[in-house]
Amino acid sequence: MMRHMTLETEWVEYVPEVLQPGVLYVSRRFSTASHLCCCGCGLEVVTPLNAAKWRLIERDGTVSLQPSIGNWGFPCQSHYWIERGRVRWAGALTKKQINSVQARDRHDALAVRPARASPVAGLKAKLLNTWTAVIAWLRK
Numbered sequence: 098m099m100r101h102m103t104l105e106t107e108w109v110e111y112v113p114e115v116l117q118p119g120v121l122y123v124s125r126r127f128s129t130a131s132h133l134c135c136c137g138c139g140l141e142v143v144t145p146l147n148a149a150k151w152r153l154i155e156r157d158g159t160v161s162l163q164p165s166i167g168n169w170g171f172p173c174q175s176h177y178w179i180e181r182g183r184v185r186w187a188g189a190l191t192k193k194q195i196n197s198v199q200a201r202d203r204h205d206a207l208a209v210r211p212a213r214a215s216p217v218a219g220l221k222a223k224l225l226n227t228w229t230a231v232i233a234w235l236r237k
């Protein structure tokens with residue numbers, strides 16, 4: 098399998114049924130983006146673009162997605178950032194690392210007060226969601 102290092106952006110109204118590898122399809126109309134997992138496994142990654150999910154940042158004709166793409170539900174468990182049309186790979190997490198992040202998240206969850214809706218708290222909540230998905234996956 099070949100890892101992709103770049104992603105071209107294609108602005109579409111509807112995301113096509115068959116995706117081409119190395120292309121990030123963005124539909125403004127439906128506030129969503131899709132691409133094939135950059136590891137080359139061929140699975141489709143859907144990233145809804147809204148405040149609770151991903152943010153699309155356009156700059157000088159390039160596109161970034163925040164936060165990172167963590168395909169924990171896929172066999173490949175790829176984890177990468179899409180930054181200005183480039184794919185920046187994060188190292189695969191070992192089970193030990195996942196456990197330690199989970200422990201940190203539990204700590205953070207206690208530290209985040211709902212009354213203080215700061216951007217940082219929002220980010221932590223997002224991370225927590227991600228890790229909750231990891232925990233669910235690990236327990237399968």
Ligand SMILES: [Zn+2]
Pocket residue numbers: 134135136137138139140168171173174175
């Ligand atoms: Zn993959």
